[in-house]
Amino acid sequence: MARTLYEKLWDSHVVHVEDDGTALLYIDRHLVHEVTSPQAFEGLKLAGRKPWRVGSIVATADHNTPTSHWEQGITDPISRQQVETLDANIREVGALAYFPFKDKRQGIVHVVGPENGATLPGMTVVCGDSHTSTHGAFACLAHGIGTSEVEHVLATQCLLQKKSKTMLVRVDGKVGAGVTAKDIVLALIGRIGTAGGTGHAIEFGGAAIRALSMEGRMTVCNMAIEAGARVGFVAADDTTIAYLKGLSFAPRGADWDKAVAHWRGLVSDPDARFDAVIEMDASRIVPQVTWGTSPEMVTGIDGTVPAPEDFKDPVKSEGVARALQYMGLTPRMRIDQIAIDKVFIGSCTNSRIEDLRAAAAVARGRRVAANVKLALVVPGSGLIKAQAEAEGLDKVLTAAGFEWRQPGCSMCLAMNDDRLNPGERCASTSNRNFEGRQGAGGRTHLVSPAMAAAAAIAGRFADVRELS
Amino acid sequence: MEKFIKLDGLVAPLDRANVDTDAIIPKQFLKSIKRSGFGPNAFDEWRYMDHGEPGQDCAKRPKNPNFVLNQERYQGASILLARSNFGCGSSREHAPWALHDFGFRAIIGESFADIFFSNSFKNGLLPVVLPKAEIDALFGLTEHTPGYRLTVDLPAQLVLRPDGHAIPFEVDAFRKECMLNGWDDVGLTLRHAEKIREFEARRRTEQPWLFA
Numbered sequence: 001m002a003r004t005l006y007e008k009l010w011d012s013h014v015v016h017v018e019d020d021g022t023a024l025l026y027i028d029r030h031l032v033h034e035v036t037s038p039q040a041f042e043g044l045k046l047a048g049r050k051p052w053r054v055g056s057i058v059a060t061a062d063h064n065t066p067t068s069h070w071e072q073g074i075t076d077p078i079s080r081q082q083v084e085t086l087d088a089n090i091r092e093v094g095a096l097a098y099f100p101f102k103d104k105r106q107g108i109v110h111v112v113g114p115e116n117g118a119t120l121p122g123m124t125v126v127c128g129d130s131h132t133s134t135h136g137a138f139a140c141l142a143h144g145i146g147t148s149e150v151e152h153v154l155a156t157q158c159l160l161q162k163k164s165k166t167m168l169v170r171v172d173g174k175v176g177a178g179v180t181a182k183d184i185v186l187a188l189i190g191r192i193g194t195a196g197g198t199g200h201a202i203e204f205g206g207a208a209i210r211a212l213s214m215e216g217r218m219t220v221c222n223m224a225i226e227a228g229a230r231v232g233f234v235a236a237d238d239t240t241i242a243y244l245k246g247l248s249f250a251p252r253g254a255d256w257d258k259a260v261a262h263w264r265g266l267v268s269d270p271d272a273r274f275d276a277v278i279e280m281d282a283s284r285i286v287p288q289v290t291w292g293t294s295p296e297m298v299t300g301i302d303g304t305v306p307a308p309e310d311f312k313d314p315v316k317s318e319g320v321a322r323a324l325q326y327m328g329l330t331p332r333m334r335i336d337q338i339a340i341d342k343v344f345i346g347s348c349t350n351s352r353i354e355d356l357r358a359a360a361a362v363a364r365g366r367r368v369a370a371n372v373k374l375a376l377v378v379p380g381s382g383l384i385k386a387q388a389e390a391e392g393l394d395k396v397l398t399a400a401g402f403e404w405r406q407p408g409c410s411m412c413l414a415m416n417d418d419r420l421n422p423g424e425r426c427a428s429t430s431n432r433n434f435e436g437r438q439g440a441g442g443r444t445h446l447v448s449p450a451m452a453a454a455a456a457i458a459g460r461f462a463d464v465r466e467l468s
Numbered sequence: 469m470e471k472f473i474k475l476d477g478l479v480a481p482l483d484r485a486n487v488d489t490d491a492i493i494p495k496q497f498l499k500s501i502k503r504s505g506f507g508p509n510a511f512d513e514w515r516y517m518d519h520g521e522p523g524q525d526c527a528k529r530p531k532n533p534n535f536v537l538n539q540e541r542y543q544g545a546s547i548l549l550a551r552s553n554f555g556c557g558s559s560r561e562h563a564p565w566a567l568h569d570f571g572f573r574a575i576i577g578e579s580f581a582d583i584f585f586s587n588s589f590k591n592g593l594l595p596v597v598l599p600k601a602e603i604d605a606l607f608g609l610t611e612h613t614p615g616y617r618l619t620v621d622l623p624a625q626l627v628l629r630p631d632g633h634a635i636p637f638e639v640d641a642f643r644k645e646c647m648l649n650g651w652d653d654v655g656l657t658l659r660h661a662e663k664i665r666e667f668e669a670r671r672r673t674e675q676p677w678l679f680a
Contacts, residue, residue: 015660016660016663018641019641020640020642024663024664026664026668028671028678035498035560036559036560038501039501052664055679063498078523081499082499082500082501085501120677120678122678129558129559130558130559130583132559144583146560146587147503148591149586149587152654152657155658156654156658156664157668158660158664160653162640194553194556195552195553195556195579195581198582199582225583228581228582230583250677251680256677259675294486315485315551319484319485319486322484413495415496432488432490432558434488435513436490436491436494437490440519
């Protein structure tokens with residue numbers, strides 16, 4: 001019978017099935033960071049258990065790490081304790097790889113895994129982090145999990161999971177200049193809503209997805225969770241294989257050829273059936289900007305802020321009214337008239353080399369507007385930072401008035417010192433515009449790296465396609 | 469894990485959709501390396517007038533009188549009434565930990581985000597999905613009836629209203645068994661240790677590069 005890629009990935013990892021269909025899935029790769037793991041390691045120890053396979057673990061510290069003044073270490077004692085707890089746990093149990101604070105390969109867990117070849121096609125990947133869906137870009141089944149599940153995977157190398165329904169998001173055609181992977185996924189979320197993919201595993205396909213680099217595919221899969229789907233993925237192809245060749249943990253020699261032959265099969269069969277199909281025309285997608293406090297509250301740069309009365313459902317209408325109040329916006333305001341205070345280019349969504357190149361291309365020869373208090377660029381990892389510096393991107397960005405920082409999660413969720421003050425408005429390349437996400441009272445607008453750079457230059461949202 | 473069988477409790481309404489995990493427990497409290505003590509900071513930004521940081525005495529902080537869970541009539545509530553897509557956002561298990569620590573044992577809503585839903589079951593916090601019409605009615609009843617209570621009967625899979633109306637709900641058989649018995653997932657899974665070892669050995673032979 002014809003199978004979707006989800007079914008192939010699922011079937012190849014089932015160890016055991018309970019009567020109600022709950023399955024034990026074998027886990028190939030366990031990514032670990034400091035925030036969601038301490039209680040899991042503690043639980044394991046209290047129960048007198050040992051990790052099942054430490055060779056599956058790749059760990060890094062990312063959420064709490066500062067992006068400047070590394071010579072001072074982590075000055076917040078609670079943050080420092082959490083990072084030191086990870087150091088101690090990994091020292092005690094071991095790992096395939098650990099990239100601690102200040103290591104040259106340290107960075108955001110969802111950037112570090114793929115760039116070192118620790119994420120390989122056909123794997124099941126888990127991490128105590130909802131943006132684990134990122135790894136689906138490599139034709140992986142990648143689940144974000146809670147801390148109890150982190151402990152469960154540590155102890156058993158398995159995840160208890162019920163099979164999801166399948167959804168194909170097919171993006172046909174070609175995106176116009178200035179339109180990126182981020183715009184594709186924001187446009188999708190705007191269309192199906194933040195619960196549109198709940199209970200589903202989303203496969204992203206179609207010509208516009210095939211045309212994306214691995215970086216772009218990671219951006220799209222990263223935000224599957226913002227569409228409500230715990231997993232999102234893209235079939236393996238030449239782009240996937242070319243990206244992986246030669247990476248640290250990728251197979252070599254005869255194993256490489258065997259692996260590639262296997263990876264070629266990681267596609268949905270042509271006549272496989274999906275429970276839901278969403279079709280999008282890439283050529284109609286314009287650069288996106290969110291205006292509210294949920295990623296589904298999004299429109300094009302050529303659009304306007306809606307009014308609560310545009311929505312018939314009273315709960316939704318009240319939600320929009322509350323969002324506009326929080327965001328300090330008025331109905332019918334043009335998006336390109338919204339002035340900003342800060343810019344954040346970074347996060348597991350958009351901090352890879354291609355993102356930094358896009359931002360630098362816009363910034364080259366221009367200046368950050370006088371009303372922008374801070375324009376922050378935070379590379380996803382030490383390796384990306386080094387590559388960007390080798391390409392001279394840091395020089396371009398700092399000459400334009402951007403700050404060039406050390407890698408980490410930074411102002412995506414503001415667990416370190418990088419944050420918005422109450423009322424500040426930010427053009428951000430991250431993934432969530434929830435109330436208080438980037439700092440209590442902060443106002444987040446999600447955009448692509450090119451659009452964030454354009455906003456920094458204009459001091460308000462601006463159409464990157466119109467910059468000459 | 470704490471068992472969940474039958475709960476009779478005061479209901480508190482939280483009438484907004486897409487309540488995200490950043491709202492349930494803001495990031496500054498995720499720096500803790502413990503599983504407990506998150507209750508005083510549940511909904512911190514909505515609940516208090518000042519900015520919350522770890523280590524404060526929350527009893528001394530100014531409360532937001534407009535936040536529904538601060539109202540006198542809802543003190544001691546153990547059932548939270550919610551709208552759609554409750555718990556969306558991050559995978560932080562600190563969200564169900566905070567809600568449980570606050571005193572909730574069940575959340576009745578139109579829909580839940582997947583990771584939050586699964587995390588709740590592992591912490592003795594039962595998420596119950598009911599149709600929109602039933603949720604609309606429950607919001608009305610809770611608002612108009614001081615001291616409004618509900619009974620959540622897990623073995624019978626029913627939410628019982630005081631007027632006798634019984635609303636059935638679905639729950640996976642496996643999760644239900646675990647909740648009813650307070651079973652630890654890890655212990656259950658390790659009964660299959662031999663199968664896991666066999667699976668792993670076969671995988672190691674077939675795709676050795678996964679074990680590099």
